[in-house]
Amino acid sequence: MPTNDTDYTQSVELAYLALMKGETDEALEHCQAAARENPLSLGHLYLLGLVSMSLKDIGRGIKFFEEGHRRAPNNKEFVDALAALTARIGNMSDSMYYAKLSLVTDTDPDLSKYAPFEFEELERNLEHAGISTYFVDATISYHERNYLECVDLCGKELAVHPENAECHQLMGRAWTHIHEYDEAVKSLTRAAELVPDEAANFLYLGDALMASGRLMEADGIYQDGIKKHPEDVELRNRSIDASAFGSEDVRRSGLGQLAPLSELLTDETPECPARPVAPVHGDTRFIVGFLLNEAVLHDSVRFVESLFRARDLVRTKFIVYQQYSQPYAGTVALRQSVDDWRLTHDIEDPTLDLIIRNDRLSVLIDLCGSRPGHRQQVLRGKPAPLTLNWLGFPYAPLSATTDGILADTIVGEALSADGLDVPVVSLGEGMVCYGGGSVELETGGENLAPASAHGVVTYGAYLDLVRLSESASLWASVLRAAPEARLLLGANGEVYPGARSYINQLFSDLGVVDRVVVPDADDRTTDRTGFLAAIDILLEARHVSNPSLMCDALWMGVPVVASVGHRPSSQIARSILNAAGKSEWIGSEDARTVQIAVELGADVARLAMFRQSLRTEIQASPLCNEPEFAERFLKTLENYVAART
Numbered sequence: 001m002p003t004n005d006t007d008y009t010q011s012v013e014l015a016y017l018a019l020m021k022g023e024t025d026e027a028l029e030h031c032q033a034a035a036r037e038n039p040l041s042l043g044h045l046y047l048l049g050l051v052s053m054s055l056k057d058i059g060r061g062i063k064f065f066e067e068g069h070r071r072a073p074n075n076k077e078f079v080d081a082l083a084a085l086t087a088r089i090g091n092m093s094d095s096m097y098y099a100k101l102s103l104v105t106d107t108d109p110d111l112s113k114y115a116p117f118e119f120e121e122l123e124r125n126l127e128h129a130g131i132s133t134y135f136v137d138a139t140i141s142y143h144e145r146n147y148l149e150c151v152d153l154c155g156k157e158l159a160v161h162p163e164n165a166e167c168h169q170l171m172g173r174a175w176t177h178i179h180e181y182d183e184a185v186k187s188l189t190r191a192a193e194l195v196p197d198e199a200a201n202f203l204y205l206g207d208a209l210m211a212s213g214r215l216m217e218a219d220g221i222y223q224d225g226i227k228k229h230p231e232d233v234e235l236r237n238r239s240i241d242a243s244a245f246g247s248e249d250v251r252r253s254g255l256g257q258l259a260p261l262s263e264l265l266t267d268e269t270p271e272c273p274a275r276p277v278a279p280v281h282g283d284t285r286f287i288v289g290f291l292l293n294e295a296v297l298h299d300s301v302r303f304v305e306s307l308f309r310a311r312d313l314v315r316t317k318f319i320v321y322q323q324y325s326q327p328y329a330g331t332v333a334l335r336q337s338v339d340d341w342r343l344t345h346d347i348e349d350p351t352l353d354l355i356i357r358n359d360r361l362s363v364l365i366d367l368c369g370s371r372p373g374h375r376q377q378v379l380r381g382k383p384a385p386l387t388l389n390w391l392g393f394p395y396a397p398l399s400a401t402t403d404g405i406l407a408d409t410i411v412g413e414a415l416s417a418d419g420l421d422v423p424v425v426s427l428g429e430g431m432v433c434y435g436g437g438s439v440e441l442e443t444g445g446e447n448l449a450p451a452s453a454h455g456v457v458t459y460g461a462y463l464d465l466v467r468l469s470e471s472a473s474l475w476a477s478v479l480r481a482a483p484e485a486r487l488l489l490g491a492n493g494e495v496y497p498g499a500r501s502y503i504n505q506l507f508s509d510l511g512v513v514d515r516v517v518v519p520d521a522d523d524r525t526t527d528r529t530g531f532l533a534a535i536d537i538l539l540e541a542r543h544v545s546n547p548s549l550m551c552d553a554l555w556m557g558v559p560v561v562a563s564v565g566h567r568p569s570s571q572i573a574r575s576i577l578n579a580a581g582k583s584e585w586i587g588s589e590d591a592r593t594v595q596i597a598v599e600l601g602a603d604v605a606r607l608a609m610f611r612q613s614l615r616t617e618i619q620a621s622p623l624c625n626e627p628e629f630a631e632r633f634l635k636t637l638e639n640y641v642a643a644r645t
Contacts, residue, residue: 181212213469215246293373310630323373433629460535
């Protein structure tokens with residue numbers, strides 16, 4: 001409500017005073033006067049809603065509040081009013097919607113002084129209407145990442161309202177976050193039974209199945225959802241994500257979504273002309289933007305750190321757009337090494353588009369790909385002159401959102417062979433650079449090979465059920481060929497009961513469960529430091545490598561054996577080992593991979609030597625040459641931009 005419009009403000013104040021005295025006709029007259037003075041403002045709409053309530057015309061009051069909400073969607077006063085009035089007429093679905101929305105909207109001090117006490121006491125209103133507040137509290141807990149508390153509150157809500165589909169859905173999402181996938185599937189399946197056609201139910205059920213390693217089932221759910229909701233962007237993105245991890249059938253299914261998704265974005269997002277590259281306030285530096293999501297922090301943060309740390313500060317300006325909400329310790333070093341860091345995860349698409357345009361980037365690097373946190377609608381509008389994808393696993397960028405994908409010779413050849421319609425921009429030799437392990441990876445003192453101490457070779461593999469589902473048979477083959485060895489699964493935090501039972505069943509079927517070790521909750525091998533200290537050889541997953549863990553393992557003196565097929569998402573392992581000078585540890589098919597792993601494990605003295613020498617070797621290799629990589633990366637960008645602008 002404007003503060004410089006004296007006549008308008010006075011009319012609204014007079015309307016409120018008249019209403020307080022019960023003089024509704026006079027209140028209406030003042031509201032009408034205010035509307036004539038400033039029809040686009042909010043104060044008279046709010047007062048008209050209150051007058052309608054006083055006249056017992058709840059329907060008309062809702063219409064005025066709805067119009068206010070339409071004009072100011074983030075205004076808490078209109079949302080609280082709608083929550084209270086829809087509950088009063090028995091529309092509990094809308095009331096719950098507005099009640100939840102109230103949690104994330106902002107108070108307008110000019111309107112809050114007019115708000116009735118009942119609006120301010122929203123929870124009391126809900127209770128008065130016979131609505132349990134457990135679900136509202138559960139929603140808050142979920143967004144605060146208190147997932148166990150969310151599950152508990154959802155259980156209490158369902159004891160009162162067992163048919164609350166939204167609550168079943170929320171409970172399933174919370175179960176997924178704490179890795180209790182069987183419970184998650186139960187809750188999400190029930191939500192889908194109650195509301196069979198809701199797109200979100202397909203999405204979250206597929207996510208739970210995928211996280212539990214049931215990739216074929218997950219893809220089936222995604223595809224069913226796409227058939228019913230062909231314009232749903234996230235369902236298509238999830239199918240693309242699953243394509244990297246699953247069988248060839250799953251892979252073909254996911255890659256088949258690339259073209260339709262590009263067309264969908266083309267249809268929904270009008271393309272705006274990009275601004276030309278131009279200096280801002282005399283700044284002649286080459287300006288690079290990075291769209292960063294949470295997945296990148298988990299998978300590739302050390303590679304991004306290396307680039308940022310070694311860049312030419314005089315020649316470049318780096319800007320990061322943060323596409324995740326929660327604080328992350330790994331970003332401290334990143335934030336210190338860039339010029340600007342923008343929190344953009346909750347900014348609407350048009351606003352983010354404007355922010356990026358005003359930054360006048362030379363090029364925008366998309367690190368998100370199709371994973372959560374992506375801003376495909378924004379990228380479709382071309383907010384930067386050129387956009388390139390880098391490290392956006394699983395390497396399936398959309399032609400509608402990017403001009404090319406940055407890749408070295410090895411990964412680039414696999415991408416070209418894959419037939420994607422996005423051009424490869426070559427980085428030459430080397431996809432990433434690794435600047436060394438962080439402090440917590442330093443062992444201190446003597447770094448001994450576990451086989452030297454225990455007389456038994458311990459292979460290690462990253463405990464991730466998505467990767468495990470397609471790689472377990474390969475790792476079991478290694479154990480059968482090395483009958484004295486064992487396999488330790490770890491480096492991924494606490495192992496929950498549901499995951500443990502899945503792992504036991506999987507390796508029981510493969511006949512090696514007695515030699516597969518899953519750490520207890522308090523075991524130090526659940527974290528990366530303890531895990532790498534406890535293994536002799538790291539076995540990489542089949543289809544999607546974990547490049548960060550690979551490099552940390554080499555840094556700790558642990559050999560890495562990688563099974564590399566034809567998929568671009570697995571070729572990063574070949575790229576890293578090639579750059580480290582260890583291409584002999586690459587297996588192009590399962591039989592060769594098993595042979596390499598067994599031969600390495602048979603030479604305990606050599607494993608002990610690697611503990612002492614491998615770090616020095618990779619430090620001298622191209623993999624750890626930060627200045628060279630940063631210069632090559634920047635030159636690639638400069639040449640690409642110059643050729644196209």
